[in-house]
Amino acid sequence: MxxxxVQQIEDSYINLGYKGDKLRKAVEKDKEYKNILKEKKQRLTKRFRITxxxxxxxxxxxxxxxxxxGKCKQLEKLRLTKEDRSLVKLLKTQLEDDWRTPLxxxxNKLMKKYK
Structure with a gap:
């Protein structure tokens, strides 16, 4: 078989009448859905060499x-200017759970520079 x-699984729940939060919860409990996402995450982790x-x-x-x-890691391997290294560092912080604090x-650092 x-x-x-993932879309087919979601569609099957929609056809059963699920929508909104109930749809999300039903899909999150679906073993096949979880396995597909897990495999996808593993492929991406391997492809972009995420530690x-x-x-x-x-x-x-x-x-x-x-x-x-992945692209930030590629950039870090290059000979970047100090400003570009700082920008790459900032870009990576946007992937963190608390991305607002580094931003x-x-x-603030930029504002201080131009005062």
Whole structure:
């Protein structure tokens, strides 16, 4: 039997009348759905070479999160200017659970520079 996609699983619950929060909860309990997401996360982790430390530090909720971190890691391997290194560091903080604090620090530093 062919494996269902995440969308097909969601659609099957929608057809059963689930919507909104009830749909989300039902889908989150679905074993096949969980397995698909787990496999996808493992593929992305391997593809972008995400370390276990990075997985703990960053909220890797979407494919874009993996792509952003992967590209930041590529940039870090290059000879960047001090400003660009600082920008890459800021970009990575946006993947953290508390991304606002580093952003405020960065903005304050920038404001201080131009006062």
């Amino acid at each position: 062919k494996k269902k996609s 276990s430390q990075e997985k703990k530090k960053y909220v890797m909720a979407t494919d874009s999160d993996f792509e952003i971190l 405020i620090k960065f903005i």
